[in-house]
Amino acid sequence: MRYFRFLLLLVAVSALAACSPVDEPRGGGATATTAPAVTPLLFGIGVHIEPVGPTAQTAGSPAASGGYNTTQAFERAVEDIQTVAGIVEAHDGRLTIQSQSPFSTTAVREGSTALADWEDAGHEIGLHFHEDAHLGKETASLPVERWCEVMREELGFLREAGVDTVAYWSGGNLYPDLLEAAECAGLSVNSDWKNPATQQTAPELAGTVPWRPSGGTDGTDVTAFATHDPDGPVVFLPEGAYDRTDYASGRREMTDEEYFAYLEASLLASLEAAEAGKVNVFHFTVHPGEFRGNASDPFGVLEQFLAGVVDPLVAEGKVEWATFSEMAAAFESWEDANPGTDPRAGTNVATGTPAATATPAAEGSVTPRPAQPGAGSAPRGSTALPGSVERDITYCSQGGVDLKMDLYRPEQPNGAAVMFIHGGGWTSGSKNGGSGSEMWPELLGRGYLVASIDYRLAPKHPFPAQMEDVTCAVLYLKRNAADLGIDPERIGAYGGSAGGHLASLLGTTGGHGYEGAITSLDAEVAAVVDLFGPTDLTVDFDGASERIITTVFGATDRDSKVLVQASPVHNVSADDPPFLIIHGELDELVPIAQGAALYEALVAPGVEAEFVPVKNANHGFTPTGGPISPTRVEITRMVADFFDKHLGS
Numbered sequence: 156m157r158y159f160r161f162l163l164l165l166v167a168v169s170a171l172a173a174c175s176p177v178d179e180p181r182g183g184g185a186t187a188t189t190a191p192a193v194t195p196l197l198f199g200i201g202v203h204i205e206p207v208g209p210t211a212q213t214a215g216s217p218a219a220s221g222g223y224n225t226t227q228a229f230e231r232a233v234e235d236i237q238t239v240a241g242i243v244e245a246h247d248g249r250l251t252i253q254s255q256s257p258f259s260t261t262a263v264r265e266g267s268t269a270l271a272d273w274e275d276a277g278h279e280i281g282l283h284f285h286e287d288a289h290l291g292k293e294t295a296s297l298p299v300e301r302w303c304e305v306m307r308e309e310l311g312f313l314r315e316a317g318v319d320t321v322a323y324w325s326g327g328n329l330y331p332d333l334l335e336a337a338e339c340a341g342l343s344v345n346s347d348w349k350n351p352a353t354q355q356t357a358p359e360l361a362g363t364v365p366w367r368p369s370g371g372t373d374g375t376d377v378t379a380f381a382t383h384d385p386d387g388p389v390v391f392l393p394e395g396a397y398d399r400t401d402y403a404s405g406r407r408e409m410t411d412e413e414y415f416a417y418l419e420a421s422l423l424a425s426l427e428a429a430e431a432g433k434v435n436v437f438h439f440t441v442h443p444g445e446f447r448g449n450a451s452d453p454f455g456v457l458e459q460f461l462a463g464v465v466d467p468l469v470a471e472g473k474v475e476w477a478t479f480s481e482m483a484a485a486f487e488s489w490e491d492a493n494p495g496t497d498p499r500a501g502t503n504v505a506t507g508t509p510a511a512t513a514t515p516a517a518e519g520s521v522t523p524r525p526a527q528p529g530a531g532s533a534p535r536g537s538t539a540l541p542g543s544v545e546r547d548i549t550y551c552s553q554g555g556v557d558l559k560m561d562l563y564r565p566e567q568p569n570g571a572a573v574m575f576i577h578g579g580g581w582t583s584g585s586k587n588g589g590s591g592s593e594m595w596p597e598l599l600g601r602g603y604l605v606a607s608i609d610y611r612l613a614p615k616h617p618f619p620a621q622m623e624d625v626t627c628a629v630l631y632l633k634r635n636a637a638d639l640g641i642d643p644e645r646i647g648a649y650g651g652s653a654g655g656h657l658a659s660l661l662g663t664t665g666g667h668g669y670e671g672a673i674t675s676l677d678a679e680v681a682a683v684v685d686l687f688g689p690t691d692l693t694v695d696f697d698g699a700s701e702r703i704i705t706t707v708f709g710a711t712d713r714d715s716k717v718l719v720q721a722s723p724v725h726n727v728s729a730d731d732p733p734f735l736i737i738h739g740e741l742d743e744l745v746p747i748a749q750g751a752a753l754y755e756a757l758v759a760p761g762v763e764a765e766f767v768p769v770k771n772a773n774h775g776f777t778p779t780g781g782p783i784s785p786t787r788v789e790i791t792r793m794v795a796d797f798f799d800k801h802l803g804s
Contacts (some may be wrong), residue, residue, distance in 0.1 A: 194434070194435070194475075195472055195473060195474055195475035196363065196422075196425060196426055196429050196435050196436065196437055196468075196473060196474050196475070197434065197435065197436045197437070197474075197475055197476075197477040197481070197482045197485060198248075198422070198436075198437050198438065198465065198468075198469075198474045198475065198476055198477065199248075199249075199250075199251060199436070199437075199438040199476065199477050199478055199479055199481075199482065200239075200243060200248065200250055200251070200438065200439060200440070200441065201250065201251045201252075201253060201281075201325065201346075201347065201438060201439070201440035201441070201479065202236055202239065202250055202251070202252045202253060202440065202441055202442070202443070203253050203283050203325065203347075203440050203441075203442050204223075204232065204236075204252070204253060204254045204255065204258045204283060204442075204443060205283070205285075205442060206222070206255055206256070206257065206258075206283075206285055206288040206289075207222035207223050207228065207232075207257070207258075208222015208223050208224045208225075208228075208257045209222070209224065209257060210255065210256045210257060210285075210288045210289050211256040211257070211260050211308065211309070211312065212256075212288075212289045212290070212291075212305060212308070213288070213289075213291075222257055223257045223258040223261050224257045224260075224261055226261075226265060229258065229261045229262070229265065229267070231443075231444065232258065232443040232444065233267065233269045235443040235444050236252060236269075236273070236443055237269070238454055239441065239454060239457065240252075240273060240276070240278060242454060242457055242458050242461065243461070244276065244277075246461040246462070246465065246466060246476075247469075247476060248461075248465075248476040249276075249277045249278045249279065249476065249478050250273070250278045250279070250478070251278070251279040251280075251281055251323060251438075251478045251479040251480075252270070252273055252278055252279065252280055252281065253280075253281040253282060253283035253323070253324070253325050253440075254270060254280065254281075254282070254283060254313060254316075255282060255283045255284060255285070255288075255289075255309055256309060256312055259309070259312040259313050259315075259316050260312050262316040263312060263315045263316050267316070268316075268317055269316075270313065270316045270317060270318050271316060271317025271318060274317075274318055274319060274320075278478070279323065279478035279479060279480055279481075280313060280318045280320075280321060281321060281322075281323035281324055281325065281344075281479065281480075282306070282309055282310060282313065282321055282323070282324040282325075282342065283324070283325050283326060284306065284309065284324050284325070284326035284328065285326055285351070286326065286328045286329070286330065286351070287351075289305050289309070290302065290305055294328075294329075294330060295329065295330055295331070295373060299332045299335050299336045299339060300339075302330065302332070302333070302336035302339075302340075303336045303339035303340050306324070306336060306337065306339075306340035306342065307340045307341075307782075310340060310341070310342075321341075321342070322341075322342060322343050322344050322480045322483070323342070323343075323344040323345070323346070323479045323480050323483075324337060324342045324344075324345060325345065325346055325347040325440070326347070326348075328348075328351075328371075329350065329351065329352070329372070329373050329374040330371055330373070331370065331371040331372065331373055332371055333371040334368060334370065334371050334387065334388060334389050335371075335388075335593070337388070337389055338388035338389065338777060338778070339778070339782075339787070340778070341777075341778040341779070341781075341782075342389070343388060343389055343390065343483070343777065344389065344390050344392065344479055344480050344482075344483040345389050345390070345391050345392070346391060346392035346393070346394065346438070346479060347394065347440060348360055348380070348391070350374045352374060353374075354401060355400040355401055356394075356397075356400050356401070357377040357381070357400070358400060359377050359378075359380075359381035360377060360380065360381060360391075360393060361393055361394065361395070361396065361397050362393040362395075362396060362428070363393060363395060363396055363425050363428050363429050363430065363435040363436055363437060364393070364430055364433050364434065364435055364436075364498050364499065365390055365391060365392050365393065365434060365436060365482065365483065365486040365498065366383040366390075366391055366497075366498050366499050367383055367384050367385065367386075367387030367388075367389060367390055367391065368380045368381070368382070368383075368384065368387055368389060368391050369382040369383065369384035369387055369587075369588065370382075370384075381499075382499075383497050383498060383499045384588065384589070385490075385495070385497075385579045385580070385583040385584055385589075386577075386578055386579060386584060386588075386589040386590045386651070386652070386775065388775060388777055390483040390486055390487065392436050392438065392479055392482050392483065393436065394437070394438055394439065395421055395422070395424075395425040395436070395437035395438065395439075396421065396424045396425040396427070396428040396437075397421050397424075398421070398424065411446055411449070411456040412456060415456050415457070415459070415460045418439055418460065418464075419460065419464050421437070422437055422464065422465075422468075422474075425437040426468070426473055426474075430501075433489065433498055434482070434485045434486045434489045434498075436477075436482045437474075438479065438482075441457075486498070491697070491700070492702070494580040494581075494582045494583065494702075494703060494706075494707075495579065495580060495581075495582025495583035495612060495613070495614075496582075496583070497583070541565065541566050541596065541599050541600060542563060542564045542565045542566045542599050543563075543564045544561060544562065544563050544564070545561070545562045545564070546559075546561045547559045547561065548560050548561070548562060550608065550627065550628050550631035551624065551627035551628065551630075551631060553611070553620070553623060553624060553627065554611060554616060554620065556611055556616075558608070558609055558610065558611070558624050558627065558628070559586065559608075559609045560586060560606050560607060560608040560609065560628060560631070561586050561587075561606070561607045562604065562605070562606055562639070563595060563599055563604070563605040563606075563607070564604055565599045565600070565601075565602045565603060565604065565605075566599075567602050568602050568604065568640050568641075569601065569602030569603060569803075569804070570602075570640065570641055570642050570645060570804060571602070571603055571604070571641060571642060571645035571646070571647070571798070571802040571803075571804075572603060572604040572605070572606060572632055572639070572641045572645070572646045572647070573598055573603045573604070573605055573606070573646075573647045573648070573649065573798055573802075574605075574606045574607075574608060574628060574629065574632065574646065574647070574648045574649075574658075574680070575591060575592065575595070575605060575606065575607040575608070575649060575650060575654070576608060576610070576625060576648060576649070576650030576654035576655075576657045576658050577589040577591075577592075577607070577608075577609075577650065577651075577653075577654050578590050578591075578650060578651045578652030578653045578654040578655070578688075579612075579652070579653055579654075580652070580653050580698070580703065580707075581612065581613050581618065581621055581653045581656075581703075581707045582612050582613050582614065582706070582707065583612065584612075584653075584654075585609055586607040586608055586609045587607075589651065589654065590651030590652060590654075590686060590687075590775050590776075591649060591650055591651040591654065591686055592607070593787070593791065594791045594794055594795070595607075597791050597792065597794075597795045598794075598795055598798070601795055601798075601799065603798065603802075604639060604640070604641055606628065606632060608624070608625070608628045609624075610624035610625060610628075610657075611624055613706060613707040614706040614707065617706070617707060617708065617709050618707055618708045618709070618717065618721055619669055619720075619721070621653075621657055622657060622660060622661070622664075622666075622669040622721075623669050625648075625657050625658075625661055625666075625669075626661065626666035626669040626678040627678075629646065629648070629661070629666060629678040629679075629680060630666075630678050632646055633646070633678075642804075644681060645681055645802045645803075645804070646680050646681060646802075647680055647681055647682040647683065647684070647798050647801065647802050648661055648662065648680045648682075648683050648684075649683065649684035649685070649686065649794065650684075650685075650686065650688065651686040651687060651688070651775065652686070652687055652688055652689075652698070652744075652745065652774070652775070653688065653689070654686075654688065655684075655685040655686045655687060655688020655689075656685075656688040656689045656690065656723065657688075658683050658684065658685055658688070659683060659685045659688055659690060659723035659734070659753060660721065660722075660723050660726065661678065661680060661683070662680060662683035662723070662731055662732050662734060663723045663726040663727050663728070663731050664726050665677055665678060665679040665680075666678025666679065668720075679732070680732055681732050681733075681801055681802055682732050682733050682734075682735075682797065682798055682801035682802055683732055683733070683734050683735070684734075684735045684736075684737070684794050684797060684798075685723075685734065685735070685736045685737070685738075685750065685753065686737050686738075686776075687737070687738045687739055687742055687745050687750065687774060687775065687776070688745065688749070688750075689745050689749055690722060690723045690724050690749045690750065690752055690753035690756075691722045691723075691724045691725070691749060691752050691753075692704060692708065692710075692713075692718040692721055692722045693713050693714070693718050693719060693722060693725075694713070694748075694749075695713065696744075696745065696746050696749070697743065697744050697745075698744040698745040698749075698774075699745075704718060708721055723753055723756075724752050724753050724756040727753075727756045727757055727759075727760065727762065728760065729760040729761055729762065731757065731762045732762075732801070733762070733763040733764065733797075733800075733801050734753070734754075734757055734762065734763070734764040734765070735764075735765045735767070735793065735794065735797040736750045736753055736754050736764065736765065736766045736767070737750075737767045737769060737790060737793070737794075738750030738751075738766075738767070738768060738769065739768075739769045739772030739773055739774060739775075739776055739777075739779075739783070740768050740769060740770055740771070740772060741771065741772060741773050741779045741780070742772070742773055742774045743773055743774060744773075744774040745774060747768060750766060750768075751766065754766035765797070767785070767790075767793065769783050769784065769785060769790070770783060770784040771783045771784065776790065
């Protein structure tokens, strides 16, 4: 029944999203006459099982006893959680129970099936992760690989305890590369972020609408974390429209009755703040044994809250129960139906409410910044880049839009350049990063000039605008090769997803037919890397759905001429440059058959091509069912080695 209810929820979200007008500018709101209704607020309760006692990583410490390492404490916690689970189940809900060692390791040692039993009952099992408890002090100085290793170890304990699936983790970690570490470990949903040093949650992270953070934070600046990246590997679930920054830690100052009165007020405020046409969520977290107000009926306050507040809202259709991963799944369904839409657009992120007024910047009206030492704002998942950067260079003006590129200059140039084309379903994304940008440090270290470009986005600018812009960017690099210190015959191109498609189409057409108003000089490149990009749009798959081929390419059916022209597999010729195609075996958005089809089309006339399937990898090389192979580090080296081979002097 739980899955049937949630299926209906996904259908409702998809249907609502599909009603959005396709010709509306990205991030624009509906008019008063077409405004969609607000879907039910997704409501959930989490349980944090804190690391009472030493974790597995600190088991050898002098304090190696106590906490959940003792059978008595463990059994008491199980009893408390089971009581809460029973109350929630009686109200047709399910919990998201977040465990870590020593609780999970004790469950394994004791042969307890509690975690597996809760999962079988429909509750979600997640990971609760305290950085200091698991990694010791100075955690920010540790490499991503160490964070990933420990996260995977904790997930391994949960699986030993009988848990099948873990996608969610909680914990306010002050680690700039947190998202990369979580992605490496196979985690894709996060929430409950607060600064562990201050026990405060930044107001920018409050609200009701989920998003994909563009980067981590050390706690001093949450701008990247609060900014949506459509290619981000993690869905972040804000907790709701809370009006204080200590809404998690403030629980300690309140009686049980005061706390649940505050939750009621916050839930009602979240209903008021919920944004039409989007997925909206509200949740809170409890801990085993924290109810203390009534010794004879400690959990009665939860029962009263659900019966008196939540049940009536559910009956009215204003609230819908969901686990945290179900919330993320609903958001992903909304993303599929609204490609290119920023879920945070039009929202006052400091309060979580729709902004009363907003003046969007004119498209292309970015203030240029001078070159500066170091790349400063590095792409997602990387540290500061070597060399220098020149930002917001106008490389072309087309359709009334000034198109910008950022030039990352290496410290020791090798005379070659690589152009990065961002992904985002042809409707979103920017030159500031995205899948593939994590390779910039390696490319710069090997001496390549890296040019990252913006291009016009659909549906406002339908295809072939994107290819006209990509072609113009290559022509800019060739025309200015002497000033840039590069050889115009040693330019490569690469990108992920839609960026991989555009790079491949550039490689198979040489830009011919996409010059627009530009003439003279060819736009041929010397090498192409396609990372999980669509290659045959005449085939039906999720990454080229009916909605996408209509809104992006203006096609009426799969036989449309424009789809043939826009498909790299249908433009291959014997004089195409060398290709490296890397694709996840488990890619659900762009099936690996798309990469294989391009490879087969290339090698048939004798084009030099390599095809690398990535095991356990979904779209974006997101781990699915185990660590990916080759690893991200190995993939980056493959790409750099490929460019060395074909762009070398």
